[in-house]
Amino acid sequence: MNVFYNKEHVGDVLLVQLATESIVNTVVERAGDIAILKEAQTGEIKAFNLFNASQYVQTDAKGLVEVTPELVEQLVAAIEKNGANISLDVDFSPKFVVGFVATKEKHPNADKLSICSVNVGDETLQIVCGAPNVEAGQKVVVAKIGAVMPSGMLIKEGNLRGVDSFGMLCSARELAIPNAPSEKGILVLPEDAIVGSAFESSGK
Numbered sequence: 001m002n003v004f005y006n007k008e009h010v011g012d013v014l015l016v017q018l019a020t021e022s023i024v025n026t027v028v029e030r031a032g033d034i035a036i037l038k039e040a041q042t043g044e045i046k047a048f049n050l051f052n053a054s055q056y057v058q059t060d061a062k063g064l065v066e067v068t069p070e071l072v073e074q075l076v077a078a079i080e081k082n083g084a085n086i087s088l089d090v091d092f093s094p095k096f097v098v099g100f101v102a103t104k105e106k107h108p109n110a111d112k113l114s115i116c117s118v119n120v121g122d123e124t125l126q127i128v129c130g131a132p133n134v135e136a137g138q139k140v141v142v143a144k145i146g147a148v149m150p151s152g153m154l155i156k157e158g159n160l161r162g163v164d165s166f167g168m169l170c171s172a173r174e175l176a177i178p179n180a181p182s183e184k185g186i187l188v189l190p191e192d193a194i195v196g197s198a199f200e201s202s203g204k
Contacts, residue, residue: 001090002148003065005053014053014065016075018088019046020146020156032082045086050078064148067092094198095147095155097121098189099169104136109161116169118142121196128158128165133185139193140186141170150176 004015025040033056037047050056056078059065072090079086099118107113107128114134118125120142127142134140144167147155151174158165172180172187 001067001088002154003067004063005059005061005065006063012053014050014057016050017047020154031084034079034082034084036084036086048086095144096199097142097144098193098195098197098199099140099142100195101134101136101138101140104134107161107163113160115163119195125166126164127167127169128160128163129169131169131184131186134169139189139191139195141175141189141199143168143170149174
């Protein structure tokens with residue numbers, strides 16, 4: 001789940017995204033202050049907008065809102081008060097983590113792409129990477145599926161030239177780290193970085 005709020009530019013509306021997949025054909029249902037956005041063909045709830053949000057949620061965020069247990073409790077209370085039928089299944093695990101590049105192979109259909117097997121602690125992800133400096137044995141920053149980059153880009157499952165990719169290896173510039181180098185390439189972390197631990201930066 002990703003939550004966005006910007007009162008100055010959007011108004012007093014909390015935007016709650018429940019799925020990474022885009023809606024093909026949107027159906028909107030209204031329940032009080034909540035507008036529910038569904039996929040027309042399946043009826044799946046992909047997102048909802050909470051109007052008059054400051055009456056329900058306490059936040060001074062301008063953009064991405066940190067999803068905490070307290071925020072989820074406030075959202076659940078708002079949903080119940082407005083009589084909406086929405087269930088929140090929230091993953092509180094970090095979306096930016098330290099990963100270890102276990103293997104790197106050349107992409108069969110693209111000279112400048114590599115297929116990496118990346119250990120992120122509780123699982124190993126296949127990630128297609130175009131960085132020129134990626135190598136096996138490195139510790140790197142992984143943006144997992146559902147992560148929102150400082151630019152606002154949502155990380156989704158992808159397919160690059162016929163190969164599935166489940167996340168992104170990040171550069172310092174993509175993480176909005178101050179004084180990031182201008183050269184292309186992922187951020188390589190120190191050897192003592194703990195695989196699977198959350199990565200925090202002042203830019204994220």
